[in-house]
Amino acid sequence: DQQVKQNSPSLSVQEGRISILNCDYTNSMFDYFLWYKKYPAEGPTFLISISSIKDKNEDGRFTVFLNKSAKHLSLHIVPSQPGDSAVYFCAASAMDTGRRALTFGSGTRLQVQP
Amino acid sequence: DADVTQTPRNRITKTGKRIMLECSQTKGHDRMYWYRQDPGLGLRLIYYSFDVKDINKGEISDGYSVSRQAQAKFSLSLESAIPNQTALYFCATSLGGGGNSGANVLTFGAGSRLTVL
Numbered sequence: 001d002q003q004v005k006q007n008s009p010s011l012s013v014q015e016g017r018i019s020i021l022n023c024d025y026t027n028s029m030f031d032y033f034l035w036y037k038k039y040p041a042e043g044p045t046f047l048i049s050i051s052s053i054k055d056k057n058e059d060g061r062f063t064v065f066l067n068k069s070a071k072h073l074s075l076h077i078v079p080s081q082p083g084d085s086a087v088y089f090c091a092a093s094a095m096d097t098g099r100r101a102l103t104f105g106s107g108t109r110l111q112v113q114p
Numbered sequence: 115d116a117d118v119t120q121t122p123r124n125r126i127t128k129t130g131k132r133i134m135l136e137c138s139q140t141k142g143h144d145r146m147y148w149y150r151q152d153p154g155l156g157l158r159l160i161y162y163s164f165d166v167k168d169i170n171k172g173e174i175s176d177g178y179s180v181s182r183q184a185q186a187k188f189s190l191s192l193e194s195a196i197p198n199q200t201a202l203y204f205c206a207t208s209l210g211g212g213g214n215s216g217a218n219v220l221t222f223g224a225g226s227r228l229t230v231l
Contacts, residue, residue, distance in 0.1 A: 009154070032218060043118070043204055043222030044157070089156060093218050101147055101172065102220060106156035 003027045004092050006105035014113050019077040021108050023090030026071065030092040034102065035064060035075050038087045047088070048075070080112045117141050118223035120205050126229045133192040135226045137205030145210040146188035147220065148172075148180060151202040160203075163188055164210060195230040202227050 005024045013019045023033075031052035036044035050057040050064045050073065057064050063076045077084055090105040118139045127133055137146065147162040149172075159172030161180040169180060177199060179191045192199055206220040 004156075006156075034219065036220075036222075041224070043206075043224045044220075045222070046219050049219065091157075101145075101159050101162050102218065103159075104149075104157040106154055 002106070003030075004090055004103050004105040006088075006090055006108050008108050009106070010109040010111070012111045012113060013080050015082055016079045019075075019080045019084065019110055019112065021075040021077075021088050021090075021110065023073045023075075023105055024071060025073075025092050027092070027094065027103075028071070029094040030103075032093040033064070033066060033073050034091045034093075035062075036089040036091060036104075037084075038089065038107070044089055077110075080110075082112050082114050085110055085112045116224065118205055118207055118221055120203075120223035120226045122226060123224065124227045126231065127195055128231050129194075129196055131195050131230075133195050133228065135190045135203055135205075135228070137188045137190070137223060139186050139188075139205075139207045139221075141207050141209075141221055142185075143207035143209050143221070144185065145208045146182065147206040147208070148178075148188070148190045149204045149206060149222075150174065151204060151225075157204065160190065192228075192230075195228075197230045200228060200230045 034049040035047040037047045038044040048059050048062050066073045087107045087109045089107045091102040121136045144165050148160040149157040158174050163182045181189050203226045205223040208220050
C-alpha cells in the first residue's frame with residue numbers, strides 16, 4: 001500500500017501560469033516532506049522541503065503548502081516556465097527515522113507550454 | 115565530477131546473469147541508498163546503509179544484495195537477473211541525523227538503466 005500518493009500522473013500548464021502539484025500521504029508519523037524534480041537522463045534533484053511544524057515554505061517561485069489534518073501537501077510554481085517541465089516527486093520521512101529512509105510518491109510529469 | 119557517480123550508466127544483460135551496479139560518492143555522507151524507479155511506481159527503496167557496518171533492507175530487497183565496501187562506496191548486486199528487474203536504478207546519499215531536518219535530503223546519482231532480456 002502506497003503511503004505517499006501522487007494521483008495525477010501528468011499536468012500541462014501554460015507558461016506564466018501557476019502549476020499546482022498535489023501529494024497525499026497516509027502515515028501520520030511523517031513529519032518532513034520534500035519535493036524532488038527529475039529531468040530525463042538525470043537523477044532527481046532536491047527542490048524544496050517543509051517540516052510538519054509549518055504549513056508553508058517558500059523559495060523563489062516555489063511554495064509548498066502542508067495541510068496536516070488532510071494529510072495533503074501541494075507544490076505551487078508561480079510563474080511556470082518551460083524549464084520547469086520535468087517529473088516531480090513528493091517524498092516523506094518519519095520523525096527520528098533511525099532505520100528508515102524517504103518514501104516517494106509515483107511522480108507527476110509537468111509540461112509547461114511556451 | 116559528480117558528487118554521486120554510478121557505473122555502468124546502461125547495461126543490457128540476459129536472464130540468470132549476475133550483475134553489479136556500483137556507486138561512489140565524494141559528499142562525505144555516511145548514509146547511502148539504492149532505489150529503483152519503475153513507470154507509475156515512483157522510487158522504491160531496495161537497500162540502505164547508515165554506515166559501513168550497517169546494512170538494511172528496504173521495501174523491495176528480494177532478489178538483490180548490497181555491499182558497503184567503504185564510506186564512499188555502495189554496490190548493488192543482482193545474483194541472478196530476471197526480466198522484471200528491468201528498471202532505472204538510483205544510488206543516493208544523505209548526511210543523516212534523524213528527525214525532521216535538511217540532513218535527510220538525498221543527493222542522487224544520474225542513474226543506471228538495466229535491461230534484463
